[in-house]
Amino acid sequence: MTRFADPHRCPDCGAPIRAGLPSCGICGLPLTGEVAQRLYQTLLTADGLLIELRASGALATAARTATAPAPGALQPTPMPPGVPGQPGPPAAGTPFPAGPVPPRPRSGLSAASVPKILLSLGAACVLVAALVFLAVTWSLMSIGARTATLVVLTLVCAALSGFLARRDLRGGAEALSLVAWGLLCLDLYGARDAGWFGDVGDPTFFLVLGVVLAGTGMAAGVLVRRTPVGALTGAELVAGLGTAAACIGVATQPSLADPAALVLATLLGAAVVAVAERFALRMTVWTAGLVTLASWAGLVGSGADAASGHLSMAELWIDLVAWPLLAAAALAAAVAAVRRLPRAARDAAAAVGFGLLCLVAAAPALDESPTTLLLATLGVLVAAAVVGWAAPPCWRPTAFLAQGVAGLVAAGFALGSVVAALTNLVAAATPGWSSTAGAPLRLQDFGDQAAPLLLPVTLAVLLGTVAVVLRALPEQLPIGRHLDPRAVAAVLVAGSVTVLGLYAVPVWTVVATLLLVAAVFLAWWWLVDGSLVTLVPAALFVAGGVAVSFANPSLTAAALLVTLVLAAVVHLRAAGTETAAVAGATLVAALAGSGWTWAHLGGLDPAWGALLTLVVVAAVVLPVHTLPAGLWVCGDSLVARAGVEVGAAVAALPLATAGILLAPGSQTLTWTAVYLTVVGATVTALGLLRADRRWLLPVGGLLLAAASWVRLFEIGVEEPEPYTLPSAVVLAVVGLLHLRRNPGGSTATALSPALGLALVPSLLWALSEPAGIRALLLGLACFGLVLVGVRLRWAAPLAWGAAVGAVLVLWLSAPYVEAAVPRWVLIGIAGAVLILMGVTWERRLREARHLAGYLHGLR
Template sequence: MEHVPPPAEELALLDRELAQLDARRAHLLTRRAWLVSALQPQAPNAPRWSTPPVGHGWAPGQPWGSGPRTAKPSAPRSAQNVLLTLGGLLLTVAAVAFTLVSWGSMGIGGRSAVLALVTLAALAAPAVLLRRKLAATAEALAALALVLTLLDVYAIHAVAAPEADGLTFTAVASAVLAALWAAYGLALGKLHLPLPAAVFFVQWPLLLGAWAAGAPAIVVGWALLVTAVVDGAIALWGKGLGVRVTAGIGLAVMGSAALLVGLGESLTAGGPLGALLPGALLLTAAVAALAGAWRAPDGYAQVGGAVAGLAAVAAVGGVLRAAVPGTWQVPVYLLCGLALLSVVRVRLPRSAGRGVLLAAGAVPAGALVWALPPVAAVLLGPVQLVAEVWAGAPDGFRGALGASMPWSETAAAPVVLAVVAGGLGAAFRWWPALVRAAAPLITPGAKVRGASGAGALGLGWGTLLLAAATLDVPYPVAVALETVLVAGLLAVAVLGADRGAGGAGSAEGAGPGGGIGSAVRVSALVGAFGGAVSVGLLSLASEAATYAVFGALAVLFTGAALRTRAVVEQAALAVAAVVWGTVLTGCAARSLGLAPHEAAPLLLVVPAVTVGLGARLRRHPVALPVELTGALGALVAVGLAVGRAPFLALVLALCGVLAAGAAVRPERRPVAGYLAAVLFVAAAWVRLAASEVSVPEAYTLPVTVPALVVGVLRRRKDPGASSWTAYGPGLAATLLPSLAVAWTDPDWLRPLLLGVAALVITLLGAKYRLQALLLLGGAVLALDTLHELAPYVVQVAGALPRWLPPALAGLLLLAVGATYEQRLREARRLKDALGRMR
């Protein structure tokens, strides 16, 4: 037996253990404080204890410091900076106010003398302050001096040279200020502001001078480029972070502007000779960017290499573009971009070379942006045929695509797709050799090779489709071509999956004889689905083409599903085959001239096949997706039959038969069994309503009685069976149709009999703890009572004052809110009680 001490003894024991824990915690905290002090850097002459204080857990051989070293409080730099900033700002405002407001009250000599004197004082003061170690104050006065020099420039222009051109004067003044502040910053090397200010002023002389002279755009571009080169040199070799950052911003802005000017002039040139000057500007920019990338850090070097590559493509491609027709200009730039791949043979720094390779990849990407919209038009154009099914086959491929795409302007798009697809295919085929040739620039990777193969496959497929549309091949040829392409893509996906399951050869980086790779297979599968939808829409122009295409698609996707061993792909292919089969049944109904409600039963052929297929597949992962797709076809059939009640009853009954067939299997019984019961009951109700039966009990009671007998026998055999399974269908078969009829019956006999029956069923459910009887009977009784009391409620409501119902509702809400927690507990108890019922 376990000994339990008396409460007093146990309390004393707990107090002793807590005291020991407190002592241990204090010891650990003391030891931690010593370790923190021992790890902190100490002054060179700081004394050290040789032994730790007594009682602090020191062990022989452990070092012990001189205790926690008190950190020297730092100077209040933030407060000082705020004060200096405010002081400099106030002085600046005063100087501006003096120049703009009080200027006119003094003579020319006095004005010049005051400004010059104050500026010289502001420029001289930082040198004195730096010698006295007052660097922050010196920086504030240097900022004031900067503003004063700008005011001096304004004053000189307003008084000494009022007739001078503003742009020309500003350009000269910027050059003077740049030289002044550069010399000042170099003389006082400890100040941080002057040299960045000089770099800022460097940006304007050439640009404003060219603008003031009315120079053409190409001269402005050269001015921008020279300024950007100066910025690049300062960014590489400048002194101080502020200088380099300012120069880097100027390089980005001025360099981008120069490139845009050169590109704009190149694109608008009327001939090759007119494109030479912009090309020279762009080529010079490329050389300058590459030279900077040669010496820049890695990240900036990569950007510089990319800019150099793109500028070179724009330069050379611009000259060649002017010599070819407008349709073929994009392929010219594409070929120039692919020529950048020769950088792998040039000894460039690794980052710069990678940047050039990025440019070589960006050019084909831009070409694809231009070439892919026609491919989308080929794939999505047949959507218009849905509104005119079987209106007649057009003469050519374009006739089925609509007139939205100007095909004469996209003649070069198939060439662009073919070139890019060929390049990606070559990279996929000879990837190991490519990696060896460009080892410093290309990082080996399976994903990259797989993406190349997938891109080559997709672009090759698009090339063939777009070429057929560009050539406007006959309609039958286009349909046959798209169908064959779908078959080819399915073959690639299926064979690739089989090879991939074969072993190590399936890796992405495997040689040509290995597996095709998951990326390529996924690309092929997606292309097969997209192509199937496109050719299916395209075939809607002709009845014969529709049957041929959807029949071929059903066979192809079924064969692929049987051939592949990948579960996900197999399920997707099987689902697609079911969809194509459903479309075929719909086409058959249209060929027979059936109305939509008459075609509804025919559409249940495919769901019946999927139920039988599911019985054969049993628990195979593909079985459930196939059966659910068939169920969607059955749902379409129900929707088609909604307009005609007799056909709707027939379709519901047939769907109930299919659900009952699926419920034979144990794994489908929990869902399919209930669904079959609901469908049968719904079919009976619809049939009764269609026949305008006024006494539905004559038809429902013969069904309810045997159903309840079967339920009783089921419960005797299996006491754990749910009351919903045993009695729910039988009771619902009579109660619900009777309730529907009683709701519109003006007589009192039917509602009375229904209410009595529902009351009896409810009491039986409560007595024998049967959930189905209790809920069904209670719901029908409540609705029946509500129907009978509704006229009186309306009369009473009409007699009451209009303010009374809102007031009663408010009181009810207050009462419920006040007793909310109690009502919630009662609801939970009711839920638990219902849950315990069978």
């Protein structure tokens, strides 16, 4: 049923629209405002009038019909205008109404799909029949008969299509119009075959065919608007296909050079697009636009191919070898000047045109040295930055394409230089402490590269490009519009320092430069802003200086000393708690590294050097909590001091590992025990000195126990008691102190760890050996624990003593029971126990069923 006020389609082009759109996405028709409200109200009025006409026609037909309708037949009920179900006019300032959500379509073929399928098949059959007819009868007919046959068939199909269009039968009109155009193509092919066009080649014939199809298709698309159908999609598509054929014919003309032919094809396609846009033939606009774009892309490809073999400045500009690229840029600029196009399309066209100009300008450098190519790329970036900065705000995106491509090329050169410099520095630092401080860097062979001094310049140009792009972005985007000058300075300084890695300079100059720059940034952080933007670069420069200093121990000692001082300053003066804590950890790590390095410089054995460094770290960590909180600027000095402790824990592991690995093979276990003792004593002392670190006491005790175990293993002790009893005694003392402070506490929690550690290993050992003194002493200990548990009413000693003692007694008495008791007695006892368990289970199950029945019977 026809509906004028269709909220789901544009009232101009008929394209689908969604709720909330201010304008049609296809034709751009505004859907808001007073005029849109008046149009929608007018269309609603037309719908109401149409319903009244239908109702009056139905009543007149019913009055003239003598027979009554069949029982149960559904009668159409006319809907007067203004009924509640009909959408009302849109509110002022709101988008064109979207209407109610349509019901979900059913699966399978709809009623409208069947005629479309039938018409498509019918049109195909008619075309096939025409082809067969012409193939069979063509040679039998005269020229006049042929002409009459072709023209009559074409005109008949065209006339029938127009007739169906006037009867509002769009499907039939579409099908027959396509048949008519198919016959028209056959007409043209037949005329060519008969020699009516003379001796024309394929390009000229394609041009004629395309012009005819494009002209007739657009004419039909315009004329059909006078009929109820309103539009023929097939006509618009035929016009687009005709444009493609015409452009192919122009582009392949043998009398024209390839670039010139492609320029003409592009202009022809653009002309068709303009005409189709003028008459609102949307499908033709899209298809012809794609053809135009393809022709333009072919022009660009042809120009690039021609320029690739003539890259000198004279050939490109004086001999005009690059004129196809310049023509393509001019065509893109012409598209950008069309005001009716969307803003995004105009910006894209302008960006493409400017990008092609930049490509032509930089093309002579493509076959030159990397330095020349990089300079040309930087020139493109500078030119694009000037355009992006000086252009009006609406045209600033013009430089985006050139900036993106040239920026990637420049970034690739910069990345290559950075990788080469880092590789040279890593080669100088490895293997560690194997070079002199004045030894030059060993430069690696990376082939032909750009000049190293261009690295800072490249970084500066890239940063400027980023600044211009940020300025040109829309203000609606949630990003900053400016670069932080501190970050820019850090990047430029880093690039300048990296240049040193590309020359054969002494290693100490690189280390000194990195540490000096770090000190400058740290002073900036301390005296000016106190921001992480300046502190993080300082930390990175320090890390780089320490890494490069591994080439020589003296350089490492100096670098770690500077790191120690800088970390101490940050640790004490940082306002942020987390920053102070991280600096504290770095401080202790630098102290540990310095101790190890100075021990190496002093000729000390590595094992003794590790021990000395561990002692120094412990001496620094333990008294930190006694210092006044006023030394730290941050609000929470406890967290800052915790960073020192974390740094000590992190530094202890590599120190001890290095000492163990570098110790003589016969003393490995000895030094392991020594390091465990020092670390365990430090952790235990820290837990005793600080009330908030009591949880470290078990850790320290475990480390000390591990040290004693390693030492016992070294001297060949195999019995478990020397390993377990000392720790069990300590745990028992701790448990007893806990019970003393908490008289109501559980003995199982307080004493079970100590009792389990003291009894279980000895029990396992006693079970695996013949009865002897160990079993006797273990039994006496269990008996004593039972007595203590009974006397003091403590569950833990009673349970542990009874359980371990029972297992020990059963194990020791098993041989005697086996000899004294017959086998059948044991079997009988087992059977009796199983029967008793089964009876008990059955009884409990019956009681559960009775209980369930009782509950079920409750009301």
